[in-house]
Amino acid sequence: xxxxxxxxxxxxxxxxxxxxxxxxxxxxxxxxxxxxxxxxxxxxxxxxxxxxxxxxxxxxxxxxxxxxxxxxxxxxxxxxxxxxxxxxxxxxxxxxxxxxxxxxxxxxxxxxxxxxxxxxxxxxxxxxxxxxxxxxxxxxxxxxxxxxxxxxxxxxxxxxxxxxxxxxxxxxxxxxxxxxxxxxxxxxxxxxxxxxxxxxxxxxxxxxxxxxxxxxxxxxxxxxxxxxxxxxxxxxxxxxxxxxxxxxxxxxxxxxxxxxxxxxxxxxxxxxxxxxxxxxxxxxxxxxxxxxxxxxxxxxxxxxxxxxxxxxxxxxxxxxxxxxxxxxxxxxxxxxxxxxxxxxxxxxxxxxxxxxxxxxxxxxxxxxxxxxxxxxxxxxxxxxxxxxxxx
Amino acid sequence: xxxxxxxxxxxxxxxxxxxxxxxxxxxxxxxxxxxxxxxxxxxxxxxxxxxxxxxxxxxxxxxxxxxxxxxxxxxxxxxxxxxxxxxxxxxxxxxxxxxxxxxxxxxxxxxxxxxxxxxxxxxxxxxxxxxxxxxxxxxxxxxxxxxxxxxxxxxxxxxxxxxxxxxxxxxxxxx
Numbered sequence: 132x133x134x135x136x137x138x139x140x141x142x143x144x145x146x147x148x149x150x151x152x153x154x155x156x157x158x159x160x161x162x163x164x165x166x167x168x169x170x171x172x173x174x175x176x177x178x179x180x181x182x183x184x185x186x187x188x189x190x191x192x193x194x195x196x197x198x199x200x201x202x203x204x205x206x207x208x209x210x211x212x213x214x215x216x217x218x219x220x221x222x223x224x225x226x227x228x229x230x231x232x233x234x235x236x237x238x239x240x241x242x243x244x245x246x247x248x249x250x251x252x253x254x255x256x257x258x259x260x261x262x263x264x265x266x267x268x269x270x271x272x273x274x275x276x277x278x279x280x281x282x283x284x285x286x287x288x289x290x291x292x293x294x295x296x297x298x299x300x301x302x303x304x305x306x307x308x309x310x311x312x313x314x315x316x317x318x319x320x321x322x323x324x325x326x327x328x329x330x331x332x333x334x335x336x337x338x339x340x341x342x343x344x345x346x347x348x349x350x351x352x353x354x355x356x357x358x359x360x361x362x363x364x365x366x367x368x369x370x371x372x373x374x375x376x377x378x379x380x381x382x383x384x385x386x387x388x389x390x391x392x393x394x395x396x397x398x399x400x401x402x403x404x405x406x407x408x409x410x411x412x413x414x415x416x417x418x419x420x421x422x423x424x425x426x427x428x429x430x431x432x433x434x435x436x437x438x439x440x441x442x443x444x445x446x447x448x449x450x451x452x453x454x455x456x457x458x459x460x461x462x463x464x465x466x467x468x469x470x471x472x473x474x475x476x477x478x479x480x481x482x483x484x485x486x487x488x489x490x491x492x493x494x495x496x497x498x499x500x501x502x503x504x505x506x507x508x509x510x511x512x513x514x515x516x517x518x519x520x521x522x
Numbered sequence: 523x524x525x526x527x528x529x530x531x532x533x534x535x536x537x538x539x540x541x542x543x544x545x546x547x548x549x550x551x552x553x554x555x556x557x558x559x560x561x562x563x564x565x566x567x568x569x570x571x572x573x574x575x576x577x578x579x580x581x582x583x584x585x586x587x588x589x590x591x592x593x594x595x596x597x598x599x600x601x602x603x604x605x606x607x608x609x610x611x612x613x614x615x616x617x618x619x620x621x622x623x624x625x626x627x628x629x630x631x632x633x634x635x636x637x638x639x640x641x642x643x644x645x646x647x648x649x650x651x652x653x654x655x656x657x658x659x660x661x662x663x664x665x666x667x668x669x670x671x672x673x674x675x676x677x678x679x680x681x682x683x684x685x686x687x688x689x690x691x692x693x694x695x696x697x
Contacts, residue, residue, distance in 0.1 A: 262560055269561035269568060270594050271654045273691065275632045275665060276640045277559075281624050285642060285654075289620035292675045335637070338623035338670070383600065390619075390642050390652050391593055 140410055141234035146363035146370035147226070147518070149177025149356035150483045155474035156319055158248070158350040165352035166195030166246035167203040173354040174204075178367030179240055186211040186238030186357075188229040190221045190477065195246045195352070211237040215378075217386055219426050219508030220399065222478040223516045227376030229357040230516075239358060245479035246352035271388045280345055280427060282387045283510060284337040287429040290396055291339065296432065296447035298339065302330040303450035304428040304464075305343045305471060310456055312468025315494040319347050320472040344428040346470035353479045355486065360521070371489040374502075374519040375410040379403030380512040387511055399513040400437025400506065407515050408439065413502050415439040418517075420463050420488045420497040421504040422481035425470045430509045431455070435464075437509060457495035466495040478507050482516070489518050557631025560689050567595045570609045575690040580681045581609045582651055593651045612651075614681035616643035616694065619652055623670040638666035639673060643694055658682070658693045665693075 151172025153165045160168070174181055184206045187197045191214045201209055211232040215224035222245060229241035264272060276282060290296055309325040312318035325343065333342040363370035379402035383392035408414055415438060423434040432446025440462060441449045453459035457466050467473040467484035474480050485505035487493040493500075506515040563572050567583075574581030583595040587604035598605050621641040626633045638656065645651045659667035661682040678697040683690050 262558065263562040264559055265562035265565040265568075267594055268559075269565070271640075272559045273561060273689075274640050274654050274656050275624055275628070275635075275638055276622070276654055277624070277628055277632060281622055281640065284622040284624075285620050285640070288622060289642075289675070292620070335623070335625045337625065338637070385594075388654070390654065393650060 141230060141373075142410060142412070143372045143374055143519070144234040144360055145230040145357050145373045146360045146521070147355050147373060147486050148358055148363045148366040148368055148370050149173040149175070149179065150354070150486050151176055152317075152353040152480070152483060153351050155317060155349050155351035155476070155480070162194040162246040162248055162352070163199050163203065165248075165350070166193075166200055166244050166354070169246065169352035169354040170200065170204050170242055170244055173242065173244075173356045176368060177356040177358075179356060179358070181205045182207040184240045184242050185209055186229060186232050186241030188212070188225040188232070188241055188243040189214055190218075190225065190245055191216040192218060192221075192477070193245065195244070200244075209238075211241065215514070217508075217512040219424055219477050220511035220513035221507060222424075222482060222514070223376065223505055223507045224378050224514035226355060226357065226373065226482060226516050227378060227514055230373045230376055233357055233359055239362075241357045242354055243357065244352060244354035245477050247476050248350045249348035267385060267388065276388075278337070279387060280340055281337045283427045283429060284340045285390065286395060286510065287427075288339055290429060290433070290447075293396065294444035294447060298331065299327075300432065300447035300450055301340075301344055301428040302327050303453075303455070304425070304431045305330055307450070307453065307456040308425065308465050308469045308472040311463075311466050311495050312472035314457070315467050315473060318468040318473040319349065320468060340427060340429070343471070346426045346475040347472070349474040349476055351474055351476050353476055353483055355482060363521070369490050370521050371486045372519045372521050373516060374413070375407050375517040376514070377403045377406035377410065378512070378514040379406065384512065389510060396433070397443075398433060398437060398509045399511065400434050400509045403506075403513050403515050404438040407517060411517050413517070413519070417502045418462065418504045419500040419502055420466060420485075421506070422466070422469065422485045423464055423506050424478045424481060424508040424513075425465055426475065426478075426508060428471065431464060433509045434506055438504065438506065438515070457497065463495065463497050466493050466497065481505050485516070485518050489520050557629065558686065559629070560687065563689065567597060571595060572689065574609065574611065575683055575692055576685075578683055579611045580614045580692055581611050582645070582648075583607050584610050591648050591651055593653070612645055612647045615646040615697075616653075616679050616681070617646065617649075618642070618657070618673065618675050618677050618679060619644045620675060621657070621670075621673050635664060635666045637670060638664070639668060639670050641673070641694060643679060653692065655692055655694050658684075658695055660695065661693070
């Protein structure tokens with residue numbers, strides 16, 4: 132029983148033992164129904180009964196709330212429930228909170244999930260604007276910087292200016308994700324190939340970003356089941372150890388519109404990465420495959436730099452020559468197709484792909500994948516998890 | 523390029539917005555409040571900034587105790603934790619730090635003017651103080667009045683002001 136630890140590090144003390152997902156695409160079911168279906172599939176995958184679930188971890192934007200989920204799936208006494216904020220920055224934090232709760236004995240079996248529908252109002256908080264803005268958005272939206280894509284495009288232009296990054300680098304990201312989706316029958320873009328010419332000819336959304344620099348919009352839900360590593364050996368699937376987790380909110384950061392501090396291009400990924408690697412007994416060079424949050428293509432070079440796969444300013448060039456593409460490069464990134472070509476469910480699908488890589492069941496399986504990184508959104512208060520094979 | 527209905531709409535702000543009617547000569551002043559987003563002039567932290575704009579001054583909040591400048595305005599100085607602040611009037615001189623050119627789908631009032639520019643300006647007085655705004659060809663010209671392909675990071679600008687409804691917005695024109 133691993134209930135006491137002396138250094139506060141919960142390395143390898145918990146594991147993901149079940150994953151579940153609904154279809155990803157345009158769906159009729161409600162978010163609540165989708166969430167319950169995904170959780171149910173994840174519990175079946177783990178071979179754990181709903182009555183054994185006693186911990187819940189969800190997004191602050193989650194429409195399927197704990198009480199409803201518990202009533203539908205038939206959960207037992209819930210003794211831990213928590214929520215993590217900041218949209219695309221949250222997903223890995225949900226797993227992190229679940230892992231902490233299990234490791235410290237707050238609960239024995241925790242479920243983390245995310246359900247989202249593209250047309251739902253709460254999927255688009257930026258569209259629910261009153262015409263009188265009293266929060267931080269008053270400094271950007273009245274000037275026509277209305278959408279998340281506009282906010283990230285602004286940082287992208289500055290990044291290109293400082294480091295010589297080009298649209299070709301962003302195309303590298305989009306094309307690698309598309310190539311992976313073309314291998315994944317569950318991906319929205321499974322049957323749609325993309326060429327560099329198609330990328331370059333796509334319509335602008337917010338210059339310097341075009342249509343294919345943006346993620347998809349998807350209906351769907353995904354869930355994972357977390358329990359103690361010692362118990363995980365008895366479950367029906369190969370346990371995937373949660374080796375390390377971290378969250379990060381650096382000084383003077385402002386979510387999405389991070390234009391007002393000393394160094395806007397050094398986002399929350401950096402502090403998250405520093406904590407993650409401090410808690411791990413492996414480093415960036417040990418990572419065989421990475422799922423990096425990709426609501427927008429420029430988040431990939433920024434994350435590659437933040438998590439230490441290259442030096443600052445080198446993230447764009449890192450993507451050259453198929454270096455992030457399965458079967459070609461040194462670090463396959465977003466091997467299910469990611470947010471840009473598999474599905475966009477606030478990055479939760481990246482967590483399931485990170486698990487599949489350790490299990491050896493990805494459609495773009497990286498050989499010998501024993502260390503798998505998953506990150507949540509750069510540009511917002513964020514989180515990351517490092518998954519490893521049980522030794 | 524073929525438009526795939528499943529492909530993508532991460533950027534839609536309103537379901538009604540359809541492809542744009544480009545009207546490059548339409549002045550921004552024609553927009554009505556219902557189509558534009560406005561600051562809440564009653565906001566306790568930001569109010570003095572907007573009052574400054576109405577008086578034709580670009581003001582920045584500073585700490586009364588340690589003198590540190592801060593933007594956006596907020597109740598407490600992160601350097602010394604004083605809650606006493608003072609507003610100073612800046613020179614209004616700046617440089618383009620970055621810029622974007624949004625295209626539809628956008629909220630209706632903005633969609634009519636697209637493509638337009640949005641810039642971030644760093645102040646000459648203190649380059650760590652930055653403002654989101656728009657580069658315009660002349661005072662009160664529309665936010666699409668400058669050819670976006672002519673904008674360059676680093677170019678020198680100074681502040682001007684444009685009143686829309688009851689709000690005076692800072693705009694930026696080339697030196």
